[in-house]
Structure formats: structure tokens, C-alpha cells
Amino acid sequence: MLRALEIRDILIIDRLELVFRPGLNVLTGETGAGKSILLDSLGFVLGWRGRAELVRQGAEQGEVVAEFDLGPDHPARAVLDDAGIPAEDGLILRRVNTRDGRKTAWVNDRRASGEVLRRLSETLVELHGQHDDRGLLDPRGHRALLDEYGETAALLANTRAAWRALREARKAQEQARAALDEVRAEEEFLRHAVAELDKLAPEPGEEQELDRRRRMMQAAARIREDIARAHLALGNDGAEGAMGDALRWIEGVAEQAEGALDAPIDAVGRALGEVSDAMAGLETALDQLDFNPYELEEAEERLFAIRGLARKHSVLPDDLAEFADGLRVRLTALDQGDADLADLARAVTQAEAAYDAAAQALTDARAAAAARLDRAVTTELAPLKMDRAVFTTQISAADPGPDGRDTVAFTVATNPGAPAGPLGKIASGGELSRFMLALKVCLSGAESGRTMIFDEIDRGVGGATADAVGRRLAALAQGGQVLVVTHSPQVAALGAHHWRVEKRVVDDITLSTVVPLEQAARVDEIARMVSGDTVTDEARAAARALLAG
Known part of the structure; x- marks a missing residue:
């Protein structure tokens, strides 16, 4: 207010x-x-x-x-x-x-x-x-006015929900069709790439391990002789044997040294243990360096194949397995695409049926409300001296949308048999005012x-x-x-x-x-409106009668 x-x-x-x-x-x-x-x-x-x-x-x-x-x-x-x-x-x-x-x-x-x-x-x-182009004369608002009058809020909400569901179903179908078309365009590449990757079957970390083994095998011939010499120097004929003899000699006289040799005995014992670990490590290294000459060739071939595929597909070697999984997913989508499209087409059909049902229910409710509104406006027009005028709420088909598939327009014919048309174009000034007032009285429940x-x-x-x-x-x-x-x-x-x-x-x-008017001033003002510039007693009496109702 x-x-x-x-x-x-x-x-x-x-x-x-x-x-x-x-x-x-x-x-x-x-x-x-x-x-x-x-x-x-x-x-x-x-x-x-x-x-x-x-x-x-x-x-x-x-x-x-x-x-x-x-x-x-x-x-x-x-x-x-x-x-x-x-x-x-x-x-x-x-x-x-x-x-x-x-x-x-x-x-x-x-x-x-x-x-x-x-x-x-x-x-x-x-x-x-x-000159009301914001309210009842604006046909863009007539459908909303009819919906308010007909109390179709629930049906309108159902229609909007069905429209959203239909749009989502159509969007999903379009996206799936576009994705399938894209995959089909590269089907030959996908099948060849997946076959190539499946044949090689690279694993994460494999490229690094192959490179390490390759470098070791390449260096094996060069370093194996020195490792063997070191193994011999530490063995029974070398450090291990000498340290063993020293330990036996020290232990043989330890009792006579009254504890002075305990620490050396422990140290030599620890040293023998370390030498033994070193010998084991050298033996492992010698075993690893003892390889089949063809193994180097095989490692190099696989390493180069992995690196070649990584360059071909612009991914890191360790990502080839994951890349292959992605290609398989796309290939699976291609193989299942027609079935998925069929499912999506059924979903669209169901959504269209649901929207059609909701929109039709809304159209029916609007038609019923329009009939009631026409009768109500006709009833209001009679006291306004327009009992021969015809008011009609026209509902025509429109493109489907969230608010249904109806166009609503309030039309009038000032005399029976005369063509109907928009309020603002058919009615004269006074007629238009009365039409609008009658319509507003009927629609006032929706305020x-x-x-x-x-x-x-x-x-x-x-x-x-x-x-x-x-x-x-x-x-x-x-x-x-x-x-x-x-x-x-x-x-x-x-x-x-x-x-x-x-x-x-x-x-x-x-x-x-x-100026706000009190009762006496209202009498004079209404009397002026009755008689003009000269306010007579008769005009004041008429004004009082009007105010008395």
C-alpha cells in the first residue's frame, strides 16, 4: 500500500x-x-x-x-x-x-x-x-492474469517441471549423439591404437626399469672384470681369509691377555661380517651382470617401442596404460552407442508424453477459466451499460515452452456480430474504461x-x-x-x-x-463537479445526496 x-x-x-x-x-x-x-x-x-x-x-x-x-x-x-x-x-x-x-x-x-x-x-x-500499456492492455500479461484467475499454479508448476525434464532429456540425447558421431569419425584410429597398445601392454614404471637394465647391460662387459677382482680380493684368498687367520690368532692368546684383546676380537668379528655382506652384494651384482646377449637387444626394442608410442600419442611413457584405458572406454561407448541412443530416445519420448499431458491439463484448465472469466465480465458489463458488448478470452496454440503451449488474449466486440479485436483497438475511450474496470473487478481476487x-x-x-x-x-x-x-x-x-x-x-x-477535503469541503467540490464554476444550492443538495449514498 x-x-x-x-x-x-x-x-x-x-x-x-x-x-x-x-x-x-x-x-x-x-x-x-x-x-x-x-x-x-x-x-x-x-x-x-x-x-x-x-x-x-x-x-x-x-x-x-x-x-x-x-x-x-x-x-x-x-x-x-x-x-x-x-x-x-x-x-x-x-x-x-x-x-x-x-x-x-x-x-x-x-x-x-x-x-x-x-x-x-x-x-x-x-x-x-x-493509455495503460503496462497492465490490462498489454497482451503479454494476459496469460499470467488468466492463470491467476484460474488458480492454475499447481498445473503450471507441473508443466514447468515437465518442460525442464524434457529439455534435459533432449540435451542428453543431443550430447550422446554428438559424442557418438565424434567417436565414429575416429573409429579406425581407436581400433588400431587400442590393438597396438594392447599388444605392447606397457605398465607404469616399466620404461624407467627398462632404461636402468639397458644401461647396466651396456656397462656390464666393462665393469664385470673389476667387480670379479674385488670379489677375489675380499674372498678366502684375500681379505676374508687374512682376517679369519688374524681372528684365530688373537682368540688363541686372548685368555693370557686378561681382557686386553676383547675389543679387537669384537672389531675383527664385525669387520668379517661387513666383508661377508660386501661379498654377497658383489655376488648379486655379478649374477645380474651375467645376461644373455639377446636380452639387451630385447630390452632396447621394448624400451624404444614404449617411447615411440608415448611420442605418437603425446603422453608420458608411464601414462600409456591409463591412456589405453581411456581409448577402450571410447571404443566401448562406440560399440554400445546405438543401444544407448535407443535408451535416450525412449527417455525423450517419455518426457514428451509427460510434457504433453501436463501442458494439455494446463490448457484445459485455462479453457475452463476463460469460460468463467467471460461469463463474469459479461455480468459486470451489464450495469456499466455495455450489455450488448461481447468479451472473449481467446486461447490459441503457441510454440511449446515452460508455461505451456497457449497464447491468451483478451478481446472485445462492442456489438453482437461485430468482429472481435484487442481491447485497446476496438473499444472507444469510454467503452475501454468500462471494459477494463469490469475485467479488473473480475480479476481482483488474484491481487x-x-x-x-x-x-x-x-x-x-x-x-x-x-x-x-x-x-x-x-x-x-x-x-x-x-x-x-x-x-x-x-x-x-x-x-x-x-x-x-x-x-x-x-x-x-x-x-x-x-488539499485534503473534509465533509463540508467535499460537498462544495462535488457540487462544483455537478454544476460547473457556479455552485448552486441545488448542486450542493445533489452533492449531499451523492455522499449519502
């Missing part, structure tokens, strides 16, 4: 503060008094596109502040959350327009873009009038906390018809908030709150102001 509107230095308004209330708020005044300026100012702070020049002559900048109440479930809270702006019970919008055309906006004291303002405005305000503004929606009607318009506006305002700019005394008399927009001249400068 719009709680307050403050305007400074906008067009012919120097400073104006308005406090609005729930229910039906009416604004009246002579033509040119500035009623449209209030809507321009509200549209400016809401980010709507409007007049380019808004700053009052002589001022450096114009400013508009709008304050709204937000309920706990108000959809504006989601917009604030997306924009990273803290949501409170109150929402304050402020926008400044400088003389050079720069515009700056704040939402709850946080800088905000015009896009954020416009997204908020869609949840805060609805403007209806003869979600928006303030509804009707700009001269009663233009071109009077008498009992104007009274019917006013009563429907009052009904719309119950439990909510409606602002109406009107020239009709019947409508003005039904307002719960009344403001008069008037002009005054100060120092040769024309300024507009808005």
Missing part, C-alpha cells in the same frame, strides 16, 4: 506531502490543475518512462519520495533480496532528477538502478487508464498487495453508469488501496478519502497543490 508521497520541485509543484490511506482515494480538480503531474511524479520515483523535463523552472533539481507498507509475504521482498537490499516493514523509494538530466535513485537509503525501481514497481502499483491507480477511467460516462463505475472501484478498494483520478461526481462521492488538486499563482508563478 502507498503510505505517503512527497514531491519537491517537480513541474509546477514546489513542495507537496500527501499521506494516503487504505480504501478508495479520489483526486479531483479542474482540468489542468495538475492531477496528471501526481501520476508523473509517482511514475518517476517508480522508474517508469515518462516526461524528459521534470525539474521545476528555477530549481536545481526535483525530488520524489514514495513510502510503501510491505506485508510479510509481499512480492517486493523477493526483489529486494535479489538486489541485496534489506527488507523492512516499510519501503522508501527516493529519486532525484537534476537540471542537467541526471537521475539518481535510492531504495531504503541504498543506491539503486532504474531497473530495480521498475522491478519493484511491478509488485507495488498497477496503473489503469486509456497481491498492489496499489491500483485508475486514471480518469470514468471518462465519457455519467449518471447511473458513473455510479456503477464508482461502486465497482469502491468494491475493488475493500481490503486494499485504490487511487482514482476522476471528473465524475458519482465516483468522487464514493471515495473514502478525497483530495482536490488545484492551481494557484504566487509571484506570477503557477503552482499546483493538493
Whole structure:
């Protein structure tokens, strides 16, 4: 609900503060008094596109502040959350327009873009009038309005879920087909490469081990003779034998040395053990160096084959086994590709069937809701003196999508047998206003906390018809908030709150102001609307009768 509107230095308004209330708020005044300026100012702070020049002559900048109440479930809270702006019970919008055309906006004291303002405005305000291209005259929103009226939220959610599942199934099928086509293009390479790798069967670490053995075998002839000499020097005829003789000699006289030879005996014993280990190591080395001459050739051939495949496939030798596994996976996918595609095709078929069922259920629900809406609007048109007019909600086929496969358009024919067409093109000014009001009354059950503004929606009607318009506006305002700019005394008399927009001249400068009216002032204002410039007693009596209901 719009709680307050403050305007400074906008067009012919120097400073104006308005406090609005729930229910039906009416604004009246002579033509040119500035009623449209209030809507321009509200549209400016809401980010709507409007007049380019808004700053009052002589001022450096114009400013508009709008304050709204937000309920706990108000959809504006989601917009604030997306924009990273803290949501409170109150929402304050402020926008400044400088003389050079720069515009700056704040939402709850946080800088905000015009896009954020416009997204908020869609949840805060609805403007209806003869030039309403944001609401009921915009066919792009008719399907959503019908869905709200028909309470199809659950069916719509099912359709959207089925559409997502269908898109995912089709995407999986397309990706699998593309992957299979890619693999088929290199089938010959894959089969040859896998056969070649399987035949060689390289293992991680094998290349390093082959290289080590190759280098050892290449050096074997050169080093084996020296290792054999070292083995002989350490054996029984060398160091081991001499150390054994020394140990026996020392042990033979140890008892007579009274412990002086214990340490040498231990040291010689340890040395013999180390020599024995060295002998064993040398024997192992000699065994390893004792190889078949053909073994070197075989090792070199396998080493070069492994390195050749690694270069061919641009991988490290140790990664050949893993690379081969990857090729086998692709080859398996190729061999199983047709079966997998068949499975995916069945999944797509099932998803299409599920979407068709969900979309058809939604279409059926929309058709039923459209029939109910047509009857309801027809019922509302009769008191508005349009009982011969025909309102039709047209549902036609559209390309399938997340919201179903229907296009919805509200059409009218002003007389039976006349061709039907869009609201804004078929109906005249007064007829259009009444059509829109009747439609809005029928759709009002789907409201979600928006303030509804009707700009001269009663233009071109009077008498009992104007009274019917006013009563429907009052009904719309119950439990909510409606602002109406009107020239009709019947409508003005039904307002719960009344403001008069008037002009005054100060120092040769024309300024507009808005005055809240109490009961006596309302009588005079409505009497002026009844009789014109000269307010007569009869006009005041008529005004009192209208206010009495």
C-alpha cells in the first residue's frame, strides 16, 4: 500500500506531502490543475518512462519520495533480496532528477538502478487508464492474469517441471549423439591404437626399469672384470681369509691377555661380517651382470617401442596404460552407442508424453477459466451499460515452452456480430474504461498487495453508469488501496478519502497543490463537479445526496 508521497520541485509543484490511506482515494480538480503531474511524479520515483523535463523552472533539481507498507509475504521482498537490499516493514523509494538530466535513485537509503525501481514497481502499483500499456492492455500479461484467475499454479508448476525434464532429456540425447558421431569419425584410429597398445601392454614404471637394465647391460662387459677382482680380493684368498687367520690368532692368546684383546676380537668379528655382506652384494651384482646377449637387444626394442608410442600419442611413457584405458572406454561407448541412443530416445519420448499431458491439463484448465472469466465480465458489463458488448478470452496454440503451449488474449466486440479485436483497438475511450474496470473487478481476487491507480477511467460516462463505475472501484478498494483520478461526481462521492488538486499563482508563478477535503469541503467540490464554476444550492443538495449514498 502507498503510505505517503512527497514531491519537491517537480513541474509546477514546489513542495507537496500527501499521506494516503487504505480504501478508495479520489483526486479531483479542474482540468489542468495538475492531477496528471501526481501520476508523473509517482511514475518517476517508480522508474517508469515518462516526461524528459521534470525539474521545476528555477530549481536545481526535483525530488520524489514514495513510502510503501510491505506485508510479510509481499512480492517486493523477493526483489529486494535479489538486489541485496534489506527488507523492512516499510519501503522508501527516493529519486532525484537534476537540471542537467541526471537521475539518481535510492531504495531504503541504498543506491539503486532504474531497473530495480521498475522491478519493484511491478509488485507495488498497477496503473489503469486509456493509455495503460503496462497492465490490462498489454497482451503479454494476459496469460499470467488468466492463470491467476484460474488458480492454475499447481498445473503450471507441473508443466514447468515437465518442460525442464524434457529439455534435459533432449540435451542428453543431443550430447550422446554428438559424442557418438565424434567417436565414429575416429573409429579406425581407436581400433588400431587400442590393438597396438594392447599388444605392447606397457605398465607404469616399466620404461624407467627398462632404461636402468639397458644401461647396466651396456656397462656390464666393462665393469664385470673389476667387480670379479674385488670379489677375489675380499674372498678366502684375500681379505676374508687374512682376517679369519688374524681372528684365530688373537682368540688363541686372548685368555693370557686378561681382557686386553676383547675389543679387537669384537672389531675383527664385525669387520668379517661387513666383508661377508660386501661379498654377497658383489655376488648379486655379478649374477645380474651375467645376461644373455639377446636380452639387451630385447630390452632396447621394448624400451624404444614404449617411447615411440608415448611420442605418437603425446603422453608420458608411464601414462600409456591409463591412456589405453581411456581409448577402450571410447571404443566401448562406440560399440554400445546405438543401444544407448535407443535408451535416450525412449527417455525423450517419455518426457514428451509427460510434457504433453501436463501442458494439455494446463490448457484445459485455462479453457475452463476463460469460460468463467467471460461469463463474469459479461455480468459486470451489464450495469456499466455495455450489455450488448461481447468479451472473449481467446486461447490459441503457441510454440511449446515452460508455461505451456497457449497464447491468451483478451478481446472485445462492442456489438453482437461485430468482429472481435484487442481491447485497446476496438473499444472507444469510454467503452475501454468500462471494459477494463469490469475485467479488473473480475480479476481482483488474484491481487497481491498492489496499489491500483485508475486514471480518469470514468471518462465519457455519467449518471447511473458513473455510479456503477464508482461502486465497482469502491468494491475493488475493500481490503486494499485504490487511487482514482476522476471528473465524475458519482465516483468522487464514493471515495473514502478525497483530495482536490488545484492551481494557484504566487509571484506570477503557477503552482499546483493538493488539499485534503473534509465533509463540508467535499460537498462544495462535488457540487462544483455537478454544476460547473457556479455552485448552486441545488448542486450542493445533489452533492449531499451523492455522499449519502
